[in-house]
Structure formats: structure tokens, C-alpha cells
Amino acid sequence: MIHNFDVLIDSFLENKIGIDEAFLSPALSTGLQANIRSLQQAQLLNNAQIGNSDRKDEHQKMRGDQIYWLDKSHNNIFEQEFLSLVEAFVACLNETCYTGITGYEFHYAVYGKGTFYKRHKDQFRNNSQRKFSLISYLNDNWLEADGGELLVYRDETEQRIAPRARTAVFFRSDEMEHEVDTTQLERLSISGWLKSG
Secondary structure, eight states: OOOOOHHHHHHHHHHSSEEETTSSOHHHHHHHHHHHHHHHHTTOOEEOOBTTTTBOOTTOSSBOEEEEEOOGGGOOHHHHHHHHHHHHHHHHHHHHHOOOOOEEEEEEEEEOTTOOEEEEOSSBTTBOOEEEEEEEEOBTTOOGGGBOOEEEEETTEEEEEOOBTTOEEEEETTTOEEEEOOBSSOEEEEEEEEEOO
């Protein structure tokens, strides 16, 4: 299936924050949700770290999500489809915007009720390989009262984005400070970065 990435790219070029509410197909979104449930049952999710030097956030004061890295070697059909979609997006981005992206990394992120991720940028201070952040949401029937919104800060403004299933959000990793507001329900997503260098 040929995917049209114009919505995500055009909204990024216009607002510095790309949003596509139909980035994932319904079937892929459902399949990725089911895969997360399987990983939870197998107890394969781990508490996320902060930074890139194995710094532990022992009491999860900065961030409260549990993660599991996607990898083609898992031979999971939904991970394969998602990563193929990412590769097609990268090819389109490089062709139309000359971004020079050469790699990527993605993980599932599961926030339990009452958890959050405080305000931060995605690019490390000592490593500038992460160029763009891409987040895909997997939460069906999400309501405003459920919390867990992505808050993106630009200049003096704050943009709130609900983590509804199939929606993707795209922005520069070194520019946009953002946070995950406290969630009132379990919140599922795939977070990752497009990299160069």
C-alpha cells in the first residue's frame, strides 16, 4: 500500500509540529496494541532510562513509562509493517526535504495510570544524531478527561495533543521541549527518532 505522507510533512513545514490523525491504518494500530499486551503478559517491558549514559530514574521521578525496543529481528508482523512505514516516510522526507536521515530507533512506551514524563528535549547534550522525533499513538476512544496529552512548547505557546489511536506527531528533536501530562488511563504509543551521522 502506498502511504501519503503529505499531511504529516505539510503540517510540520507550516507549524514545526507535524500531525496526521490517520498515519497508522486501523489494522496496524490494533495489531500493535495486541503486541504490547503480549509483551506485558511476558513481562518484557522495562522501566525507561533518562539520558544516554545508562542513568537510571530509579523512582521514575522524571518519567514513568515502560518501554520495549522494536527490532526487525523479532519477526513480528506488526513491528515489521510499522518499521516499513517508517522507512517509506524517511525516504519521502529525504527526497522532498533533503533531511539526510540515515537511521532510526523506536520503542513501545506504556504509561500506567498516574504516570507522566516531565518537560524535556529528545536530543542528547553530548550526541546530536537524533534529528526528528516521531510518536504514534495507540489509544482507542481516548477522552479529554483521560489526560495523558502531549504538551509541546514553542516560544510562549503550549500545544496540547491527545494521544488518540492512529495519530502521529513529528517535530525536530533539538528544538521542541515537550512533556506527557499525567495520564488517568493506561496510555500506549510508539516513540522514536530519525537519525543521521
